[in-house]
């Protein structure tokens with residue numbers, strides 16, 4: 001397992017070692033001790049799976065404190081473009097967007113710390129799997145508009161299929177003005 005730093009503190013990509021033999025293959029999806037060696041100590045308490053048809057965009061989502069969720073995200077089948085935005089109060093990379101393609105050949109994973117908005121676009125029909133450090137609290141959930149002009153995220157899909165909820169989120173700037181999110 002190779003844990004690679006991104007340009008954003010605490011956000012790491014994990015490249016597992018895949019052991020192949022005549023029966024098939026094996027890999028370690030999560031190792032607490034390996035994460036700890038990199039100064040990351042997530043305590044996962046919920047696992048989720050979703051299936052998305054090619055062209056679906058889910059996001060951008062986050063839960064506010066005290067229900068913030070760190071997420072270890074991956075795909076079981078298919079390929080997605082995973083997108084995160086650092087919205088941690090006081091972060092030197094506040095507002096920075098990070099892209100990571102997750103695919104079921106490399107079986108790479110992204111660990112997204114608490115305080116990031118998260119979303120993905122399905123580049124193929126994909127089963128998405130993620131571990132969370134907090135349980136689902138709908139009352140603490142907020143969303144940011146997928147096509148926020150300031151974030152200008154390139155989801156690489158032409159006409160995304162979105163949930164009704166995801167079509168109507170405010171922009172990051174609107175959330176900053178209302179102090180739902182603060183930079184400092």
Ligand SMILES: Cc1cn([C@H]2C[C@H](O)[C@@H](COP(=O)(O)OP(=O)(O)O[C@H]3O[C@@H](C)C(=O)[C@@H](O)[C@H]3O)O2)c(=O)[nH]c1=O
Nearest residue numbers: 048050058059060061062071118119120135136163165
């Ligand atoms: C996220 C979630 C949803 N649900 C229910 C609520 C709803 O009826 C149905 C679908 O929910 P959503 O439309 O919010 O699902 P989805 O759009 O897949 O939401 C997810 O998107 C990605 C990008 C994330 O980062 C996740 O944290 C989560 O917000 O599932 C749960 O029961 N538990 C959960 O943990």
